[in-house]
Amino acid sequence: xxxxxxxxxxxxxxxxxxxxxxxxxxxxxxxxxxxxxxxxxxxxxxxxxxxxxxxxxxxxxxxxxxxxxxxxxxxxxxxxxxxxxxxxxxxxxxxxxxxxxxxxxxxxxxxxxxxxxxxxxxxxxxxxxxxxxxxxxxxxxxxxxxxxxxxxxxxxxxxxxxxxxxxxxxxxxxxxxxxxxxxxxxxxxxxxxxxxxxxxxxxxxxxxxxxxxxxxxxxxxxxxxx
Amino acid sequence: xxxxxxxxxxxxxxxxxxxxxxxxxxxxxxxxxxxxxxxxxxxxxxxxxxxxxxxxxxxxxxxxxxxxxxxxxxxxxxxxxxxxxxxxxxxxxxxxxxxxxxxxxxxxxxxxxxxxxxxxxxxxxxxxxxxxxxxxxxxxxxxxxxxx
Numbered sequence: 001x002x003x004x005x006x007x008x009x010x011x012x013x014x015x016x017x018x019x020x021x022x023x024x025x026x027x028x029x030x031x032x033x034x035x036x037x038x039x040x041x042x043x044x045x046x047x048x049x050x051x052x053x054x055x056x057x058x059x060x061x062x063x064x065x066x067x068x069x070x071x072x073x074x075x076x077x078x079x080x081x082x083x084x085x086x087x088x089x090x091x092x093x094x095x096x097x098x099x100x101x102x103x104x105x106x107x108x109x110x111x112x113x114x115x116x117x118x119x120x121x122x123x124x125x126x127x128x129x130x131x132x133x134x135x136x137x138x139x140x141x142x143x144x145x146x147x148x149x150x151x152x153x154x155x156x157x158x159x160x161x162x163x164x165x166x167x168x169x170x171x172x173x174x175x176x177x178x179x180x181x182x183x184x185x186x187x188x189x190x191x192x193x194x195x196x197x198x199x200x201x202x203x204x205x206x207x208x209x210x211x212x213x214x215x216x217x218x219x220x221x222x223x224x225x226x
Numbered sequence: 227x228x229x230x231x232x233x234x235x236x237x238x239x240x241x242x243x244x245x246x247x248x249x250x251x252x253x254x255x256x257x258x259x260x261x262x263x264x265x266x267x268x269x270x271x272x273x274x275x276x277x278x279x280x281x282x283x284x285x286x287x288x289x290x291x292x293x294x295x296x297x298x299x300x301x302x303x304x305x306x307x308x309x310x311x312x313x314x315x316x317x318x319x320x321x322x323x324x325x326x327x328x329x330x331x332x333x334x335x336x337x338x339x340x341x342x343x344x345x346x347x348x349x350x351x352x353x354x355x356x357x358x359x360x361x362x363x364x365x366x367x368x369x370x371x372x373x374x
Contacts, residue, residue, distance in 0.1 A: 001265050001373045003242040003346055004339065004354055008263070008369050011358035014252035017371045021233050027241035030371075031249050039229045040236075041302030043372045044319075047310035053319050060370065061255055061328075069247045082228025115308075122311070123295050123304040127275075158278070164300060171305050184303040185229055192227075223300045224227040224235065 002028035016060045018043040025071060032063040032070055037077035039184030045078055048181055078184070085193060086186040088178040099142055101196035102135050105169070112173040124172040128157035129165035137162050138197055141204040150208045150217075159208070160220035163201055167191055170198070192222060232301045242346045258367040261333035262286075263357070265341030266307070266314050266374040267297035276340040281348045283357045286336040288317060295374075299342040302374045314372055333366050341373055 002025060005015040009031045017033040019025035020040055025033045036056060038045045046052040056074065063070055091107025093100065112131075116124060129137045133156065140154040140162075155162055170191040174182065192198040201221060208218035219225070252258065267276045269284040271292055276284070278298050286293060293315060295307050306313035320332045337357045343349060361369065 001263075001341065001371045003349060004263060004265070004357070005369075005371055006242075006244050006248060007350060007354035008358045008361065008371075009250050010248040011355065011362055012250055013358070013361060013366055013369050014250045014258075015369045015371060018373065020373055021237050023237035024239070024241050027243065029244070029247060031247055039303050039306075040232060041304055041374045042306040042313050043374070044313050044316050047306040047313040050312070050319065050322070053312055053316055054322070057316060057319055057323070057370075061368075064252045064255060064368065069249060080229035082231065119308055120292060121271075121294065123308045126294075127296060160298070160300065164298075167300070168304070172308060175305070175308060181309055182305045184306060185227070187305045188303060189227070220298075220300055223302075224232045 002030040002033065005030035005033075014064055016063055018056070018060060029069065029071070032066060034060045034063060034072055034074055036074040039078060039080050042078070042184055080183075080185055084183060084186050084189070086174060086178050086182045086190040088174045088187070088190050088194075090195060099139075101138050101142065101200045104196045105134055105138060108170070108173040111176040112169055115172045115176040119172070119175060121172075124168045125165050127161045127165050129162055131169075134166070134169060137166065138200060141200050144204040144207050145200060147207075149211065150204075150213055159217055163221040166197055166201060170195055188223060229303075236301065239344075242350065253367050255329050255368070256327060257330050259331040259333050259365050260320055260329050260368045260370060261361050261364065261366040262315055262317065262320070262336040262370050262372060263339070263361075264315055264336070264372045264374075265339050266295055266372070267340040267342075268293045268295055268315060268338040270294070279343065279345065280340050281343055281345060281353045283337045283339050283353055285360070286315070286338050288332055288334050288336065291317065297340060297342060297374060307374075314374055316370075316372070333361070333364050335364055337361065
C-alpha cells in the first residue's frame, strides 16, 4: 500500500494510507499515513458502524492539512486477544454413514445460501471450488489425513486456494447462524477449532508438513503459523 | 493465532524503501475528486481473477458494489468485508461525504491490487505508474489507500 502511495503521489495526486502494520508503514514512510491498530482485514475498524468508519476517515483526511510527510497514529485500537471464538451453532449429525465433515457441510448449506442471498458471495466459494464440488474437495483433504500423498489425493487445485474456498464457505454460513456480527478472527477460529471441516483442514496441513511437502504448499492453508 | 502474532510475522517482510518522499500539495477536499486504491485483491464477478504473483490491477466501478474479495493470503479476517464492504472499501462513506459537501466527487472508478506481492520493483516500474496514469485520466486529486 505504502509503495503505491509513493508512486501515486509522484504522479501528482495526494495520497493517504490507512496502515494496519506499524513497522511496515514506518519502513516505507509514505507521504501521509494513518496507522490504525485494527485487526488485519478491517482497515476501517468496525463493520456496519458508519459513525466509526467516518471518524477514521475524518482523521485520515485531516492529514491533507499537513505541510510535509506525516505518519499519525489513530487514537483508539481494536484489540484481539487471540482466544475469542464465535458463538455459532453447528448442525447436529444427520447421516451417520457420512464422514462428520461431509455431514456438517450439508447441514450448513441452507445457512450458506441464505448468507449469499443476503450479502453476496463476497468471500465464499468459487476461487477453485464451486459449491457443488465442495464435498469432493473436503474428501480429498480427508484422504490426505488418511495417509494418501497430497499430490495423489485429488485436491482440485493449489491447496491454499482450495482451503480459502472451504474457509469462505464456513465463514459465510456463520454470518447467518451467529446472533452477533463476528468480531475479527472469531469466525476463523470457530472454523478451524470447532468445525469438523476445520479439523480436517488442520490435520491435512499437518500431514503435508510431516510428509516433507514444500513449506509454501501447506503453510498458507491456514492463517499464521498454527 | 492472534492478530498480533500475524502482524509480527508480516512485519518481518522487507519493505520497499524510497530515497525521497514525493509530496503533492492537495486541492481543498471540497474541490477534490477522491478515489480508493486497495490492496485487497477485490474485483467484480467476470473480471480476470488475480493470479498468485499478479502485480496488475483491476478497475472497480463506483456504480456496482458486487465486489469479490479474492486475495491469496489467508492472513487477515475476511468476515468484516463479508458483512460490510465499507470495512475495506469505504465507497458508501465517501458518497456520504459528497452528500455533506465535504468532498466534491467520488471517482467513478477505483483500483484494486493484490497486496501479497514480493516483486515490488515491477509494481514500482510498471503497474503502479500505469494505475496512477489511469486515475489521473479520471481527474482524481486524492487517493485513499486501504489494505487488508
